[in-house]
Amino acid sequence: MAFMAAAATAPSSSSSPLQLYKHAAARRSAPALLLRRPRSRSHRNQLACSLDATKQAVQEERPAAVNGVAGRTDCYGVFCTTYDLRAVGARWRTDWCKRDEETKTWKKVVSVAVSGAAGMISNHLLFKLASGQVFGPDQPIALKLLGSSQRSFQKLEGVAMELEDSLYPLLREVSIGIDPYEVFQDVEWALLIGAKPRGPGMERADLLNINGHIFEQQGKALNAVASRNVKVLVVGNPCNTNALICLKNAPDIPSKNFHALTRLDENRAKCQLALKASVFYDKISNMTIWGNHSTTQVPDFVNARIDGKPARQVIRDTKWLHEEFTKTVQKRGGELIQKRGRSSAPSTAVSIVDAIRSLVTPTPEGDWFSSGVYTNGNPYGIAEDIVFSMPCRSKGDGDYELVTDVTIDDFLWERIKKSEAELLAEKRCVGHLIGEGEEELCEVTEDTMLPGEQ
Numbered sequence: 444m445a446f447m448a449a450a451a452t453a454p455s456s457s458s459s460p461l462q463l464y465k466h467a468a469a470r471r472s473a474p475a476l477l478l479r480r481p482r483s484r485s486h487r488n489q490l491a492c493s494l495d496a497t498k499q500a501v502q503e504e505r506p507a508a509v510n511g512v513a514g515r516t517d518c519y520g521v522f523c524t525t526y527d528l529r530a531v532g533a534r535w536r537t538d539w540c541k542r543d544e545e546t547k548t549w550k551k552v553v554s555v556a557v558s559g560a561a562g563m564i565s566n567h568l569l570f571k572l573a574s575g576q577v578f579g580p581d582q583p584i585a586l587k588l589l590g591s592s593q594r595s596f597q598k599l600e601g602v603a604m605e606l607e608d609s610l611y612p613l614l615r616e617v618s619i620g621i622d623p624y625e626v627f628q629d630v631e632w633a634l635l636i637g638a639k640p641r642g643p644g645m646e647r648a649d650l651l652n653i654n655g656h657i658f659e660q661q662g663k664a665l666n667a668v669a670s671r672n673v674k675v676l677v678v679g680n681p682c683n684t685n686a687l688i689c690l691k692n693a694p695d696i697p698s699k700n701f702h703a704l705t706r707l708d709e710n711r712a713k714c715q716l717a718l719k720a721s722v723f724y725d726k727i728s729n730m731t732i733w734g735n736h737s738t739t740q741v742p743d744f745v746n747a748r749i750d751g752k753p754a755r756q757v758i759r760d761t762k763w764l765h766e767e768f769t770k771t772v773q774k775r776g777g778e779l780i781q782k783r784g785r786s787s788a789p790s791t792a793v794s795i796v797d798a799i800r801s802l803v804t805p806t807p808e809g810d811w812f813s814s815g816v817y818t819n820g821n822p823y824g825i826a827e828d829i830v831f832s833m834p835c836r837s838k839g840d841g842d843y844e845l846v847t848d849v850t851i852d853d854f855l856w857e858r859i860k861k862s863e864a865e866l867l868a869e870k871r872c873v874g875h876l877i878g879e880g881e882e883e884l885c886e887v888t889e890d891t892m893l894p895g896e897q
């Protein structure tokens with residue numbers, strides 16, 4: 444049986460996104476285009492070479508591609524090409540494999556969905572994912588890009604084209620679509636970045652409601668079609684409550700698998716301590732962000748360490764720690780927006796990389812990282828059933844455990860309770876999205892702000 448590789452189903456340059464959308468609508472399904480590339484001779488050889496080592500993975504990919512091609516006319520250029528990988532392998536495999544031992548040890552392809560894939564954060568993140576710096580140099584990757592509407596479809600095509608042109612050896616597949624039920628099919632990671640930014644005059648409750656609906660839908664889609672052990676990282680704001688909505692709508696996926704991104708806040712806090720202590724920032728460890736990704740977040744200088752010593756032994760300026768440090772970290776996002784005119788994107792992408800790597804590599808002995816996780820039997824006395832940033836450790840298997848040996852003093856506790864109250868208020872606003880009440884119960888305070896809002 445001929446083994447078909449690099450089947451492709453991308454749109455022809457002459458077909459507009461609108462046509463594609465109509466075509467898909469007629470099938471009662473949004474388009475999901477699969478881009479594969481028999482790009483160059485060396486790349487074909489890589490595919491052939493890795494066949495034995497990754498045969499199972501390749502076989503798993505294949506049916507979708509072959510089936511996809513059969514009934515479709517909407518493809519462009521090189522992506523329309525279908526070829527026989529076995530034939531390619533037979534011709535070149537021997538020499539190539541001698542030269543390229545590396546690909547033999549490649550792991551099974553990991554399937555990663557990214558929403559808001561045409562946005563600013565993704566603009567940086569996708570290229571890091573494709574390069575291997577996130578999942579490792581032996582980890583081939585399939586990227587599934589989710590857009591929100593027909594309008595964003597053309598942008599996603601552009602993103603996919605740039606990924607293609609980057610010639611990343613590990614990037615095995617790029618697909619784009621606007622239907623989460625298609626895009627999330629079997630994904631092992633879902634990086635949920637897409638969200639509507641808060642516009643002028645928009646109430647916080649409106650933002651919670653609008654974005655909440657996005658995460659309600661995406662939670663349902665993940666529940667229906669994603670890998671049963673999918674890891675979900677919610678970035679789109681307000682990320683803690685969006686993550687809560689998402690997990691509540693995905694009851695068949697462990698709640699523990701959902702994270703809200705607070706790693707950017709951790710990195711910001713490390714930077715501030717390093718500046719104050721006049722040390723390079725790799726000397727800062729054990730930094731926790733407690734609570735919400737908002738201006739009520741609590742950067743923890745009590746348990747943080749500088750070059751292995753408690754931060755308070757190195758930085759004796761208690762007033763600075765209590766007042767300036769805390770406020771600077773809480774408002775860093777807003778300050779950045781004022782200077783740059785837009786919210787942080789490159790550093791957010793870096794922090795997403797850090798957050799994923801913290802789950803797929805073992806946490807260094809004695810250290811930990813922060814993540815917004817579901818409170819379900821937490822040892823700190825924080826309200827259950829919310830998504831709250833806490834200190835975590837991982838064995839590198841994608842899972843994590845909460846750290847128990849931390850001190851929470853009165854200063855921290857008072858502020859942790861404030862952030863907790865804010866999250867409980869946010870939760871009441873989205874009761875209608877998590878099956879727990881009515882929208883009218885929403886009473887968010889003025890204090891409830893994203894880091895970017897001041």
Ligand SMILES: NC(=O)C1=CN([C@@H]2O[C@H](COP(=O)(O)OP(=O)(O)OC[C@H]3O[C@@H](n4cnc5c(N)ncnc54)[C@H](OP(=O)(O)O)[C@@H]3O)[C@@H](O)[C@H]2O)C=CC1
Pocket residue numbers: 558559560561562563564565589590591592594595598636637638639640657677678679680681682704705706707708736786787788791
């Ligand atoms: N947790 C954190 O630490 C941080 C979080 N953020 C948050 O990340 C999010 C993305 O930021 P950024 O990439 O800079 O923003 P951009 O505005 O550049 O991109 C956002 C993307 O979201 C998508 N989007 C907009 N409206 C909707 C919708 N109704 N449904 C689905 N998708 C939608 C858009 O995609 P399309 O074209 O498909 O509509 C757009 O490409 C924001 O919510 C921001 O507040 C930002 C920094 C830090």
Ligand SMILES: O=C([O-])CC(=O)C(=O)O
Pocket residue numbers: 680707775776777786787893894895896
């Ligand atoms: O408010 C925003 O969109 C930006 C943000 O989250 C941050 O910079 O931490």
